[in-house]
Amino acid sequence: MTRGKALQTMGAIAAGIPFIESALHNINSSETGTIHNAMNISDDTVLKKAVSELEYLTPADKFFVQRRGNPVLTEIPEEKLAAIGLTRDTWKLEISADPASNSEIGNPMTSEHGNPFTWNDLMKLSETKAVRYLHVLSCTNAKKLYGMGLWEGVPLRDVLWKTGPKQNIRRIYYYGYHNDDASQIFYGSVHISRVLEEAPGELPIILCYKLNGKYISHANGGPVRLFVPGYYSNRSVKWLQRIMFTNSFHANDTYAEGNNDVEGPLKTTAKFIKVPEKVKTGESFAVTGLAQIGPSGLKKVQYWMKPADQSLPENDPYLANGKWQDADILPPPENWGSDLPGGILPSVIQFDPKTGKPLTWPLTNAIVHWAALCKAGSAGEYEIRCRTIDLNGIAQPMPRPFGRSGTNMIETVRLTAGL
Numbered sequence: 001m002t003r004g005k006a007l008q009t010m011g012a013i014a015a016g017i018p019f020i021e022s023a024l025h026n027i028n029s030s031e032t033g034t035i036h037n038a039m040n041i042s043d044d045t046v047l048k049k050a051v052s053e054l055e056y057l058t059p060a061d062k063f064f065v066q067r068r069g070n071p072v073l074t075e076i077p078e079e080k081l082a083a084i085g086l087t088r089d090t091w092k093l094e095i096s097a098d099p100a101s102n103s104e105i106g107n108p109m110t111s112e113h114g115n116p117f118t119w120n121d122l123m124k125l126s127e128t129k130a131v132r133y134l135h136v137l138s139c140t141n142a143k144k145l146y147g148m149g150l151w152e153g154v155p156l157r158d159v160l161w162k163t164g165p166k167q168n169i170r171r172i173y174y175y176g177y178h179n180d181d182a183s184q185i186f187y188g189s190v191h192i193s194r195v196l197e198e199a200p201g202e203l204p205i206i207l208c209y210k211l212n213g214k215y216i217s218h219a220n221g222g223p224v225r226l227f228v229p230g231y232y233s234n235r236s237v238k239w240l241q242r243i244m245f246t247n248s249f250h251a252n253d254t255y256a257e258g259n260n261d262v263e264g265p266l267k268t269t270a271k272f273i274k275v276p277e278k279v280k281t282g283e284s285f286a287v288t289g290l291a292q293i294g295p296s297g298l299k300k301v302q303y304w305m306k307p308a309d310q311s312l313p314e315n316d317p318y319l320a321n322g323k324w325q326d327a328d329i330l331p332p333p334e335n336w337g338s339d340l341p342g343g344i345l346p347s348v349i350q351f352d353p354k355t356g357k358p359l360t361w362p363l364t365n366a367i368v369h370w371a372a373l374c375k376a377g378s379a380g381e382y383e384i385r386c387r388t389i390d391l392n393g394i395a396q397p398m399p400r401p402f403g404r405s406g407t408n409m410i411e412t413v414r415l416t417a418g419l
């Protein structure tokens, strides 16, 4: 089967259309070996129902938002936003050189010089430069993902070049709105190379103004948040108002000061979405989840169900010796989410413009859904765990098991089997 045909068949599976033999096995034949099929989804009504409840893109108003500041920044009333430059009409971005450094730029864009970068400037630039991509919003220290989004913006470099950067520039520092109180500033930084250049297939840092096709709400960091792909979301500063070029080579990030590793890319890690609390002994039930995918990719998602009173393998902190079984990794959905008219995804960087299909699946820096059919042989309490295996064959939480560079401990959920 050709790759295009395989993807088509996979679409049919997601839509619940019966298909012949395991198409999932066929797409697996590439050396990336992404999708492993333990159960024929289209044949099983329990699994099919569970899969039909999954939504790929988190609706914008269902994203988890980080509440910080006093008063809480996400909750500033609508009528106060214009006065602080956080409506589309009033938004301004000040771009200058770090006065504490020797960076040289020819054309600072600031209110002082009468030329800050405005919403109108951004919209003008978006006519020729707008890009869209699928990317998770994921906090370094949170167990659950904050959301899976479709982000639209203008590559930051296209704005920064307008300021005539010259020399002695190694990083940018950038800052969000902060209740006009210096102690509440949330800021981030990134190496200038990451702003100016990508490897083919890598995503650009953007001045982001749309989430799931709609202007970003104030709560979600609008009118403009920086979106820094590949990292945890602490680098994606909300309510962006100021950017500085600097010759400093140090990460200057609010999160770094909070004992977090801000340089590490996203980790490949599996999470549960739905595990029933109570199941009937001897009857099949479905478990669903998602995997966040980092640069090491995803080969498999696995689950392990065991009686709660059965002890864990000894001298095995990462449970490598559990009786892990393969879950089904789901194909691209037919319907991408309720925020999009008709559930139809507009063109994104990660898709082939000719076929409208993803260039790879699953996508790095995004999620993929998975499902498994389980059964409890006898009555009692059970534990169920899930983990990923990356494309290097390394099982979660390795190769980076430490917290503070992204939470990736193996998740455990309990359930009871009875009559």
Ligand SMILES: Nc1nc2c(c(=O)[nH]1)N[C@H]1C(S)=C(S)[C@@H](COP(=O)(O)O)O[C@H]1N2
Pocket (backbone or CB within 6 Å): 063, 064, 065, 066, 067, 068, 137, 138, 139, 140, 146, 176, 177, 186, 219, 220, 221, 232, 233, 234, 235, 236, 237, 238, 239, 255
């Ligand atoms: N201005 C500002 N930007 C911010 C934050 C913040 O508190 N203030 N939190 C950061 C962190 S730690 C995370 S994980 C994400 C959370 O984004 P969300 O609030 O849209 O979910 O925003 C980042 N950007």
Ligand SMILES: [Mo]
Pocket (backbone or CB within 6 Å): 066, 138, 139, 140, 141, 233, 234
């Ligand atoms: Mo975070």
